Amino acid sequence: MFVDQVTISVRSGKGGAGCVSFRREKYVPKGGPDGGNGGKGGDVILLANPQLHTLLDQRYRHEYAAEDGVKGQKSLRSGRSGEDIIIQVPCGTVIRDSESQEMLADLVKPGQQFLAAVGGRGGRGNAEFATATHQTPRNAEPGRPSIEKELLLELKLIADVGLVGFPNAGKSTLISTISAAKPKIADYPFTTLEPNLGIVRYREYDSFTVADLPGLIEGAHTGKGLGIQFLKHVERTRVLVILIESFSNDFESDLAVLRNELSSYSGELSRKPWFVAISKMDSADEDSRQRVEDLKASLDVDVHAFSSVSGEGVSALKDKMWNLVGVQTASEFNEEE
Ligand SMILES: Nc1nc2c(ncn2[C@@H]2O[C@H](COP(=O)(O)OP(=O)(O)OP(=O)(O)O)[C@@H](O)[C@H]2O)c(=O)[nH]1
Ligand SMILES: [Mg+2]
Structure with a gap:
């Protein structure tokens, strides 16, 4: 518990x-x-x-x-x-x-x-x-x-990376793929009710921590779904990864909704370094693949496609997380000096 x-x-x-x-x-x-x-x-x-x-x-x-x-x-x-x-x-x-x-x-x-x-x-x-x-x-x-x-x-959990996304986006599946954490995974929304922390082993000697959070929905800041109470746990993560599944009809509007919920919680959350990860690429058809490419072209943040099931893009996703955490940690370090 x-x-x-x-x-x-x-x-x-x-x-x-x-x-x-x-x-x-x-x-x-x-x-x-x-x-x-x-x-x-x-x-x-x-x-x-x-x-x-x-x-x-x-x-x-x-x-x-x-x-x-x-x-x-x-x-x-x-x-x-x-x-x-x-x-x-x-x-x-x-x-x-x-x-x-x-x-x-x-x-x-x-x-x-x-x-x-x-x-x-x-x-x-x-x-x-x-x-x-x-x-x-x-x-x-x-x-x-x-x-x-x-x-x-x-x-307030301290993790390097916080996973944020709609319910069912595949957040828990991802953390169970890249760490030893064994959260509950199911094909219905709001499976995750409490944050899970996973430690990701990176290369031979390094590691970083990833927090899998409950799903966020439009209006969460007004109390819809599980609300945004649990976002206090991302207050102290260094970077955020916003997960959107490849089945989404409209990546841009999904992203806007999620970003809006984050900034409704606090300006500080919306200022954290972040990138987008598109999940479930194993089931993506040509059309979704094309839309992922379009999204990449239209955003000035990184967009990274992956699948926890096939393993496609997972190792590169870890690299991305690691690099962004590293950049963020270095800048925090410089601020402290
Ligand atoms: N095809 C496919 N299905 C996936 C993948 N990752 C997750 N799923 C499925 O998507 C459903 C939701 O996965 P979860 O990991 O529980 O999603 P979640 O984002 O943690 O959901 P909540 O905890 O409810 O917010 C499950 O049925 C998973 O098996 C993937 O890479 N490919
Ligand atoms: Mg979950």
Whole structure:
């Protein structure tokens, strides 16, 4: 199951109380204060783990509490600190305060962390309060309280390539052909209800990720079909491939509809680098082949014909994806510099 939004509550550990104690030894009549400090409460940390691709774990468990610090003890012994709790989430998880909706963190890179709730400091024991004039302090500090928060976690997949197209265009078939992903494929619309991520092995040592998205239809931005909610997952793909099947009667108008749905979602989506891929070329007749050629001539973006069934054009399609991702990555890199 693909889960892309979930609310969790987190609580850090309380600090352990400082201890009030006086040294008692056989031949020392008046021992000084020897109460140790309390231990710090555990932190709650969210950690981006590249092995995870959904917030499913957090759907099943939504309360997380770190351990409290242990109180201080006599003989100046400090209490043990409470254990931190580490919540593993997929890369691409955006963390918000569930009340204010304020964005607190965006865990994009593997290993990136967010300290969601810091553990309470331990209280100082009475030994720390001894001064030259006040040698027998009977006070110690309580530990600092824990912090509780409700967090909204939202996953926005990070893929290199996003596949966008009408239902039934052959998006899932393509991803199952070029990657090990095994999405459901069927000859009816809206087979894919949740995005699938596939890793495409490229040449010997390289790879890139492709997201197969649910089908888009005209009026999706007004809620038709599955709507455009899931387009949040293409917000962070580097490039888009717009898939149109060779059976289409009118490539240009299909393309215009799809482009319009993308720009209705956000201007940013429509500015992403993209090209067109015409699918199911194995079943294309002479007429469709000619229309593909006409489309190529009329557009100033690339048009690439392929078939997942016969394999025609698939390897060149991978090359195209790889090249466009490479160009885009290089320009992002230069922007960062
Ligand atoms: N002839 C032919 N049929 C194909 C090809 N690729 C996909 N199909 C068929 O087209 C139908 C739809 O394929 P899917 O991959 O499920 O399409 P989709 O774009 O993922 O559809 P949704 O998930 O509903 O949006 C299935 O019956 C596939 O077998 C192809 O290259 N050639
Ligand atoms: Mg599909």
